[in-house]
Amino acid sequence: MSKKSSFSKRGFLFLYVGFWSVVLIGAATWLTVYLTGTLGDPLTGKGSRQLDAKAFDSILALTDKKVVRYLGEWEFLEPKLPGHFHHIGRWYQSDEWNFCIECHGPIPHSRSLKERAFLNMHNLFISCQVCHVQESQGVAPRRFGWVDMTTGKPGPNPEMLKGVWGEYGAKIVPLTGPVENPQPLSLTEEQEFAEEFRQRMNSISDSQKVIGNKFIHRKCVEDPVRCSSCHDAQNPFLPYTALGYSQERADFLVSAEVVDLVKRYETFHMPNLLNPQAPPLELGPEDPNK
Amino acid sequence: MKHSCVISKWQILLLALAMVICLPQMLYAVDAENCLMCHRFRGLARVDKEGDYRLFYVDESLFSQGPHARVTCRGCHADIEKIPHDDAQPVDCLRSCHIEEPTREIIFTHAKVRKGIEDSVHAPKPDDGAAVSNPDDYPRCKDCHDIPLFRPVSIFKQVRAGVSERAINRCTQCHSDENFVRYFYSHVTTRLHKARDSREVVTMCASCHADPAFARRHNLPDVVASYKETYHGKAVQFGSALAPDCLDCHASQDSVHEMRAATDPRSSIHPENRPATCNAQDCHKSASPALASFDVHANRNAKTHPLEFGVGVFFVIATLGILLPILTLNILGLIREIYPSHHAEREIEHLVKIAEKKAAREDGLWRFTGSLRLQHAFLVTVFVILCLTGFPMKFSDAAWAPAIYDLFGGIHGAPIVHRIAGVALMVGFAVHIILIMLNVRRSLKREGKRGIRAWIGAIIALPMIPKKRDLHDLVVWTKYVFFLSPERPNYGHFSWKEKLEYLGLFWGIPLLGVTGILLWAESISTHILPGWGLNVAYLAHTYESLLAVAHITLVHIPGVIGRPGVSPLSCMVINGKISPRALVEEHGGEVQTFSAITEAKS
Numbered sequence: 001m002s003k004k005s006s007f008s009k010r011g012f013l014f015l016y017v018g019f020w021s022v023v024l025i026g027a028a029t030w031l032t033v034y035l036t037g038t039l040g041d042p043l044t045g046k047g048s049r050q051l052d053a054k055a056f057d058s059i060l061a062l063t064d065k066k067v068v069r070y071l072g073e074w075e076f077l078e079p080k081l082p083g084h085f086h087h088i089g090r091w092y093q094s095d096e097w098n099f100c101i102e103c104h105g106p107i108p109h110s111r112s113l114k115e116r117a118f119l120n121m122h123n124l125f126i127s128c129q130v131c132h133v134q135e136s137q138g139v140a141p142r143r144f145g146w147v148d149m150t151t152g153k154p155g156p157n158p159e160m161l162k163g164v165w166g167e168y169g170a171k172i173v174p175l176t177g178p179v180e181n182p183q184p185l186s187l188t189e190e191q192e193f194a195e196e197f198r199q200r201m202n203s204i205s206d207s208q209k210v211i212g213n214k215f216i217h218r219k220c221v222e223d224p225v226r227c228s229s230c231h232d233a234q235n236p237f238l239p240y241t242a243l244g245y246s247q248e249r250a251d252f253l254v255s256a257e258v259v260d261l262v263k264r265y266e267t268f269h270m271p272n273l274l275n276p277q278a279p280p281l282e283l284g285p286e287d288p289n290k
Numbered sequence: 291m292k293h294s295c296v297i298s299k300w301q302i303l304l305l306a307l308a309m310v311i312c313l314p315q316m317l318y319a320v321d322a323e324n325c326l327m328c329h330r331f332r333g334l335a336r337v338d339k340e341g342d343y344r345l346f347y348v349d350e351s352l353f354s355q356g357p358h359a360r361v362t363c364r365g366c367h368a369d370i371e372k373i374p375h376d377d378a379q380p381v382d383c384l385r386s387c388h389i390e391e392p393t394r395e396i397i398f399t400h401a402k403v404r405k406g407i408e409d410s411v412h413a414p415k416p417d418d419g420a421a422v423s424n425p426d427d428y429p430r431c432k433d434c435h436d437i438p439l440f441r442p443v444s445i446f447k448q449v450r451a452g453v454s455e456r457a458i459n460r461c462t463q464c465h466s467d468e469n470f471v472r473y474f475y476s477h478v479t480t481r482l483h484k485a486r487d488s489r490e491v492v493t494m495c496a497s498c499h500a501d502p503a504f505a506r507r508h509n510l511p512d513v514v515a516s517y518k519e520t521y522h523g524k525a526v527q528f529g530s531a532l533a534p535d536c537l538d539c540h541a542s543q544d545s546v547h548e549m550r551a552a553t554d555p556r557s558s559i560h561p562e563n564r565p566a567t568c569n570a571q572d573c574h575k576s577a578s579p580a581l582a583s584f585d586v587h588a589n590r591n592a593k594t595h596p597l598e599f600g601v602g603v604f605f606v607i608a609t610l611g612i613l614l615p616i617l618t619l620n621i622l623g624l625i626r627e628i629y630p631s632h633h634a635e636r637e638i639e640h641l642v643k644i645a646e647k648k649a650a651r652e653d654g655l656w657r658f659t660g661s662l663r664l665q666h667a668f669l670v671t672v673f674v675i676l677c678l679t680g681f682p683m684k685f686s687d688a689a690w691a692p693a694i695y696d697l698f699g700g701i702h703g704a705p706i707v708h709r710i711a712g713v714a715l716m717v718g719f720a721v722h723i724i725l726i727m728l729n730v731r732r733s734l735k736r737e738g739k740r741g742i743r744a745w746i747g748a749i750i751a752l753p754m755i756p757k758k759r760d761l762h763d764l765v766v767w768t769k770y771v772f773f774l775s776p777e778r779p780n781y782g783h784f785s786w787k788e789k790l791e792y793l794g795l796f797w798g799i800p801l802l803g804v805t806g807i808l809l810w811a812e813s814i815s816t817h818i819l820p821g822w823g824l825n826v827a828y829l830a831h832t833y834e835s836l837l838a839v840a841h842i843t844l845v846h847i848p849g850v851i852g853r854p855g856v857s858p859l860s861c862m863v864i865n866g867k868i869s870p871r872a873l874v875e876e877h878g879g880e881v882q883t884f885s886a887i888t889e890a891k892s
Contacts, residue, residue: 010628017624020848027844028617035606035836039599041511041591070487070529072441073452081345085381085432087352087439088345092332107335107343114374117336117346124333166331264374 092124092167097152099191100128102198114265115227124166127173129185130238131225140225141174144238147184154182157244172243190216227262323373325363326350356439357477361387383431406547411554424507427498434494440476443483488526488535492517495536511594516587520828521809524686528701534573539586542567577813584821601826605833609840612794616787616845622771631776638778638874641881645870648884654867665722666863672715677839679708684832709810716803719795726752753783756793760786780878791846798838805831 067080069087078088095101100108108128109119127147135141148155148170158168175182197204197212204212229237233254240250252258326348328334334346353359364370365387369379386399407413412429414422422428444454453476461471484491492514498504500514517523517536525533541549542558550557558567565579574581588595590602630638649655658666679698682691683705698704730748734740739748749755762779764786769775784792805827808815812824819827851860853875862868874881 013628017628020624021621024617024621024844024848027840028614031613031836031840031844032610035609039590039602039606041589041594067493068489069439070441070489071439072443072487073450081343083432084345085435085437086348087437088332088347089349089352106333107337110337117334117344118328120336121328121331121334124331164332166333261374 093149093169095123095127095149095171097147097149098127098129098171099187099194103194104128118227118265121166125168125171127171127184129174129187130172132220133174133185133187134219134221135174135176135185140237141176141185143175143182144172144243145175145182145184146170146243147173152184154184160244160246160249172238187219190219227265228259231258231262233259322362323364352439353437355476356437357480358437359473360389365389383435403545403547406545410547410549411551412547412549427504427507429498433497438485440480441483441485441487442476442479445479483531484535484537488531488533489529491535491537492523492526511587511589511591513587516589518687520586522586524683525701527686528683528692528695530701532572533701538573539567542570574813574816578816580819581813581816581821581824584816584824588825597822598825598829601829602833605829605837609833609837612837613840613844616790619768619771620845620849623767626771626773629773631770631778633776634770634778637780638871638878641780641874641878641885642871644885645873645881648881649870655870655873656866657862657868657873658866660866661725663863663866665718668718669715672711672718673842675711676708676715676835679704679711680835681839683708684835709806712803712806712810715799719799719803754789754792756786756789760789778878780882781876782879782883783877785876787845787849791841794838794841798834801830801834802838805834 066077069076069078076089079091081088094106106123107120108123109116112119130141130144133141145154146157146168147153150169154173154175155170158170160168163169174185176185177183193212194216197216201209225237231254233256236254240253241247245253329346329348330350332347336344338344358366366381366383366385367378368382368385384399384401384404386397386401389398390396391398408415414428442451442453444451444457446454446456453472458468458471458475461475462468465471486494496514499510500512502512504510505512518527522533522535526535537546537549540557540559541547544558550560552559552561554560555562557563561582564582568574568581568584569577569579585595585598588598590599592599645655678694682688682695685691692700695701695704698707730745730752734744734748759782763781766775766777766779767786770778808819808827809824809831815824815827860872862872
């Protein structure tokens with residue numbers, strides 16, 4: 001008993017001494033580094049960035065480089081974009097559900113010089129699948145609803161009048177399945193493949209990458225839905241009022257003002273010019289809710 | 291019927307007249323060109339071929355809260371003539387925009403800024419007509435400015451900063467358009483103080499001046515780091531609107547656009563103009579012109595600031611030279627606790643029995659008197675307050691600093707608490723010395739001794755003054771912890787460690803006190819010291835405070851209450867008593883002494 005007690009006492013003492021030794025050695029090391037660091041010019045030893053500083057700042061601005069605006073009675077934190085004059089305020093909610101974002105990012109459109117910013121703007125509230133994915137070969141989706149950007153679950157139409165323009169925490173998606181329990185158009189196989197593909201990206205060959213890339217995009221259409229398909233007074237691709245838009249807003253989206261604007265921008269859309277013979281998309285069955 | 295028709299015409303006429311008069315005001319914060327139809331969406335963005343992220347979003351609510359709220363989009367983006375539009379050209383900030391300058395009914399323009407900028411350090415023109423090196427480094431409007439926002443102040447009591455509803459209510463009694471009243475009120479009251487918070491100003495200047503590559507290209511020191519280490523910089527970081535930012539010194543008189551190099555005789559920081567800048571009415575009004583030699587951008591570079599470097603090296607060596615050997619001995623001492631020598635163990639057990647007998651006989655072993663415990667408690671309290679109000683200032687960049695500082699009232703309260711605690715420490719220290727002197731006097735009187743020699747002898751004989759034996763004890767202890775000797779020193783009433791700490795107070799408290807007062811009363815200080823004396827005082831204060839805190843936290847606390855058998859708390863400073871084992875382990879010599887006295891008596 002006495003031996004056991006002596007052993008446990010010694011063990012405790014060992015831990016105790018070990019703890020204090022680590023604390024004191026750590027503190028002494030920090031103190032030495034800190035104090036010696038106070039000598040000399042603070043710039044000495046600071047390397048200059050080798051990367052393209054402007055582009056790098058652009059990337060950082062969207063992630064962690066926030067600045068505080070002190071306005072006396074209130075303060076706010078906003079991303080600082082190099083050379084951006086207007087205030088941004090808060091940043092928009094990222095889409096955690098849509099796996100396309102993981103590779104393409106939230107600003108994916110860049111090909112059509114005239115339309116790209118507008119198309120990216122629509123990314124705020126329309127998922128990629130609406131325009132780029134077909135329900136089946138040659139059949140465009142006709143049923144649409146809203147999916148929560150965090151959970152990926154279908155939800156009711158958002159209250160658009162209360163929120164910020166285009167930011168509802170949800171996005172429009174094509175729906176499939178029974179009418180009473182519709183689900184977002186599923187790309188489960190592609191998503192699972194894409195996740196593994198990303199993980200193994202460094203270990204596969206270039207030709208394997210091409211094949212994998214094709215598989216991930218196998219349900220994507222060559223000629224996506226055009227702006228003029230939605231902004232069409234006669235037969236708009238999206239059922240605005242069914243999606244919760246007010247009649248006034250729905251009318252505006254297909255008004256002459258918007259339609260004319262779209263037409264003028266679409267004139268410059270290169271893919272159309274390069275693929276003039278693309279067959280027109282066949283529409284899927286009518287939305288029973290419409 | 292006819293009559294009503296006439297009134298109707300008048301009504302139409304009046305309505306038309308009112309519209310003509312009020313139209314510009316009605317357009318306030320109204321997107322006349324409907325640009326926000328697209329630009330109100332945060333996602334309106336693209337990535338350029340060069341990789342630049344271009345955002346075309348305009349936050350409507352923020353845009354309406356600044357002086358540009360009345361400027362239409364085309365007022366700045368004048369090249370846009372049709373919708374849909376092509377890529378907009380960069381905005382010329384100096385163009386005339388479409389709003390009227392209200393005092394003179396002329397079209398408003400920022401063009402006057404051009405002259406100031408062209409004559410400033412930010413747009414140099416080499417005398418010999420040579421090309422400017424690194425022209426892209428010189429700032430354009432957008433490098434320093436983003437769209438301004440109102441920061442209105444309230445001029446009414448009991449109202450926080452911002453738009454005063456009471457003021458607005460009074461204005462709208464006569465002026466009917468509340469939108470215009472709010473705009474006007476915000477615009478004017480924003481101009482009553484700095485247009486931008488000092489923290490934003492420092493961040494703005496730092497975007498270039500803290501960039502190492504930029505500094506190297508232009509052969510500039512890191513002025514931002516050195517500024518942030520001054521009281522000016524730290525106070526600004528804590529949100530003080532009174533502390534000066536870059537613009538307050540570098541453009542103290544003229545427009546901020548007319549900032550000039552320190553070598554330019556017109557510059558507010560030119561050596562000849564510096565006294566006037568520092569001694570300005572709202573700054574160091576009563577300071578001597580000598581204050582101008584205080585270097586706000588002093589770093590510790592051996593070449594450019596040898597004095598500051600020398601002071602820094604002295605304190606770094608002093609701090610590490612004192613702490614590292616003691617810490618090494620303490621850590622080795624802890625390890626030796628696990629593997630004590632049999633000789634030491636036997637001796638300790640023997641002395642513990644003697645001490646236990648004495649404790650039983652005298653109802654405990656007394657170590658500290660009530661007066662000493664009171665002084666210790668006072669010292670602990672004041673020390674903690676000084677740390678809590680001083681270290682957030684020292685490490686003002688740290689995330690924890692504002693939270694602790696706010697406990698003491700932030701930048702407007704904590705420095706006052708710090709100074710009060712500092713004065714209390716000085717007074718307590720003086721009282722301690724007086725009490726010692728009174729004891730010495732009483733002792734000399736009892737012994738019938740007089741004269742300066744007797745005083746010196748009595749002071750040297752005080753138990754806290756190091757003696758030859760302490761050096762011997764140190765050597766024995768060092769050999770013991772290095773496993774070179776089985777013999778453990780038996781310290782007397784005070785060990786060499788305690789004496790070293792005690793003497794440290796006689797160095798640290800006066801040094802911190804004097805330098806603290808010099809920095810506190812900086813204007814008066816400059817009548818007896820040159821400005822650079824404050825640079826030295828600051829360095830001495832900041833380094834010494836770290837030495838003191840490091841010693842207390844790394845040596846005193848682990849050494850006194852962190853020892854095995856004592857941790858987590860020694861009651862000695864509370865009830866004045868020490869346990870027999872602790873007395874033997876730390877002051878075995880004292881036990882040996884009273885054992886010898888007891889034996890001699892018996």
